[in-house]
Amino acid sequence: MSKGKDKEPSISLEDCLADFSKANEDVVREALSSNRDLRVFSDKVKKELTTAHREAVEGCIKNAEQLTDLYNQINSCDQVFERLEKTLIGFQNDLGTISDDMKRLQDQSVLIKQELENRQKVRNDLSQFVDDIVVPQTMIKVIMEGDVSDRTFLEQLHELQHKLHFVKAQEFKEARAVEDVQPVLESLKFKAIEKIREWILTKIYMFRKPLSNYQVPQHQLLKYRFFYEFLLANERNIAKEIQAEYVDTIGKMFFSYFKVYISRLFKLMMTDAASKDDLLGVEDTVKHTGLTGLFSSKPQVRNRATVFSLGSRQNLLTHDFISPLIVPHAAKESNQKFQFETLFRSIHLALVDHSSHEFLFVADFFLFSGQAAINFHSKVMSRAIDQLLKDLEQRIALNFDAISLYLCIRLCDKFRNLLIEREIPPMDEYWETICNQLWIRFDQVMKMHNDSVNALDVRKMQTPVDTRPHYIIRRYAELTCAFLVVSECSGKELGKKIEAILETSEDAMEQLLLRMSATLPQQKDRLVFLINNYDLILSIIDDRVVQDNRIHSIIHELNQKAIGEFVEATLSPHFSALFSFVTECEPLVNQGHAQMLSRYNDKLTQIVGSFNGTWKKSIDAVNAEIIKSFTNFKNGTNILQAAFSQLIQYVQRFTKIISHEAFHNNASRNEMVNIHHIMVEIKKYKPVY
Template structure:
């Protein structure tokens, strides 16, 4: 029990019974004390041997110690360097953040300055008066491209300065005087040029389309006058209206008069109604009716004025007189109205483009030019209609009016609508009146008083 007590713990339990060596000792029945002393002896020997090994390796251990100490110093210095580097990195990071903030601020400032620069540059360009502008307005002839270019620039600058003046821009005072002088010079040159072009219309035998086309090339001139000097623009407009009004009136008065001389000498009268027949001698002042009375009631080729001859060239009076040409009234009417339509449409389109008018303003300006001429032609038609008994002529004239009115609409010219309506209002009542006379003459006729001709009567032919 004493031998085994050493293997008991404080609680009386065996220790290390599971150890293989202890189990082997217990099985062989070896004396544990002797075995313990043997073990201690062996441990002492191992310890002494280990000490001898340490003594032999002392120099290496010392060297290792020195090396470890050296490494420790190196690591200490590296630690110090890394701490310093970490501190430097923190400082650099703060500097980078500061530089980044400065970069953003400078970028914003640059963007603002560039935006201001563009605006200021444009503002200066719009405001400044260059030497090229001055020389172009003062020295260049109005027909040259340089004058037109500089005039466009001048017009822009004048409008820009006006706009800035309302904003109380002080720099406007620096250029206002010189722009005013350049404007006066430009207006003077433009006015003289436009009036000179208008006066060319007054030359005898002038094809007025040529000066009109020349004016259209410089339509910006009138726009400049209208924007900057309305009195001069009105003067030019009035001069043009007065000139063209006289030209159109003179031309159509002469043309209408010469056309009237080309009409057939024989014309239907009140005695050439369908139901009236000549039965014998009349009074002293009796005037014989048509020799070929059937022509009043037969359309024949007279209807060609509505088809093949509708847009044919107008009749040239002096050429027709040389050939002894004669025409029914509707042919003369077609020629006169086609000439009017062609001239009126061209004039209306010119007015809207050159004088920049539209709607009621364009119609008013057109009537100022063509009104006197239209009244003349209306009176001429009224004079013819009052004594006309030719229903076919009246009927064809009505259709000519309708066709020419549609032609005006296709050309986008409404200026003659009132004129065409007035012509219809002149012809329709007369046409209805003469038509009713013919109907009444047939109702009142006495067949027994007709001539005893064997051939068919013109009434039955119709």
């Protein structure tokens, strides 16, 4: 036993502590607190375990049959699990084969899908091909029997055009199906061309009806613009025939329209229009009209006011520019009469409107663009334009109204700009031609005016010349002002042409004024005549013209020159001695000739004495003379101011001269009236005007 005990493994302290840490705390606590002998307790436990083992063995012996059955059942279960394991291993092997099958099926599915897509694509292409190439019965019936104006015909025509394009494209691919449908499509094409040609020509012939609104059939043609496009794509010869017929018909229509319109319009022209006798240099003559004139005590005088004055005629270039056209029969019923430029405006507004509408139509319907559209439009309008140029040339050649001619020139510029704003061909050649006619006639009329002025014999005039403004000068002023106002309203500068003409006219008028003034006996009256007439011209121009111009500058310089001479002539009778003294002595003072100046002491005494005694009366006389001389109070005020200013300047110069040492001993130098006293006296005359 001792040997056995010696063989028992020794338990280390760590193992005991580890077992102790795993023990139930309550049990350990109870064991420690009970103060029992552990060896006794250990023997007790061994006995209990032995007893429990014996009881277990006895229980097993008692239940040996049940245990045998349990063992057999366990063996049976082991066999079942073994077979299940084999089955699962078979399933596992089968699943590996299925994965390969699924991959193979997936590859087959992709192939089948691609084949399906290819077949569907072929089916769609083949279906589309069949739809594009097959000619349905509906199309045949509509094209062969349908009305061209019907919307269905237009739809089927679009479809036919598509099929024609498709068949033509398939011919290059050698598609055999084309041979089956091509004869049918060709027959339909020729039938459609025949019906379209007849329909379009019928619409074009509607333009030939008198008093018809040609824009109505044009609007119908635009709705079926594809008809012409079909002809252009399939039968160019017929398309060209349509173009030629349109040009011929519309050309004749516009030709007739403008020919009749001009004829009727000029019947409304004012009967009191300017004639060859209404010239600047022609005197107003008294004329008697019939029996009334024989027994009338008041002779009738030809009124040329409308020939030379502008009035409100410039409005034609502004807010009246695009006013409605003149309707001849309506104007005739209301007894309206018009001036040449108003008729000219109405004619060309009609031309611009019709030309604009026509260009837009031919570009839209005939599918033109760029230069081709411009050329075709020119063909359409050529006959009407030629007729306009011919008729207007005759009318312009009979126009003696210079204002009217110049207004028409400016109207041409306005109409050309209007076409450019509308993005329509501006017809430059036409405007250049008509402007050239107007300029030539304008130059001729102005030459007639200038010749009449140059040929006027001032010694044989019915009305004697006096110092007042002359009515011929008023005519010139009104006429010149009219040209300047028209230029301003047109928004353009005068230009070299009109400036040259106006300068020529001004030169003729200047020479006339000099000839007229020469008939007056007194030099002072001549100057008054020139100043009054120059002032009349400037006043009329200033009243209406805003922009600076050369004519105004020329007249202003002539006026200032005449005023200077008049002031000198007016002051000289009263202050000639003083003026002569200043004129003679001033150079001597500047040159320092004291000895020569001393010779003027006696003359200085006389001048101071005379001036002191008469200067007030002289100023009053100058004032009275200027009041009587000038009809324009404003002009008279300016001249009086110029006269007094010149007098003050002479007095100042005189005062400066007598302060020289050569006159130091002359007592009269201190007796000279103070210049400030003279200026105070002069200011009294300003309120008169």
